[in-house]
Amino acid sequence: MAVRHVLIGRPPESVWNILADERCYARWVPGTSRTEPGDGHWPDVGSSLRYTVRLGPWQLQGRTVVRRCAPNARLELEAHAGRLGTARIGIELLPWGSGTLVIVDEHPLQGLGGSLHAAPSEALLHLRHRSMLSRLARTVEARDGATTEAGRAGWAAA
Secondary structure: OEEEEEEEOOOHHHHHHHHOOHHHHHHHOOOEEEEEEOOOOOOOOOOEEEEEEEEOOEEEEEEEEEEEEEOOOEEEEEEEOHHHOEEEEEEEEEEEOOEEEEEEEEEEEEOHHHHOOOHHHHHHHHHHHHHHHHHHHHHHHHHHHHHHHOOHHHHHHO
């Protein structure tokens, strides 16, 4: 189980706005090159999105399903990565002063990822989470800055 955190200098509502916008998924999830809507309305429980992950010359089609949603507080996802299996990703948002402590907790559920879960794969998850949380922070701060300076429409056009 890989658990990592970051403190983002924006309130939970600003972080949630990014998590709840399926169009932003590829901005903060490393390796994601393309996303498209799946079932339901993201991030309602049971809704999903489809995505493509590129690793060099290889690409993987996947699907992520929302398993739990508590706006401005928690989002739990189940990522389906074909033969690689499934993983549970919990994202918790805790108010911390004027910012948000974001905690990501991920572990494999089924498939190859679950059977190969060991120290090396744990280390890779930590590296991935470091990148993911850094990207999430930049995305939140970029949108929040655009919202305060030029309005949301200006950010969306960028």
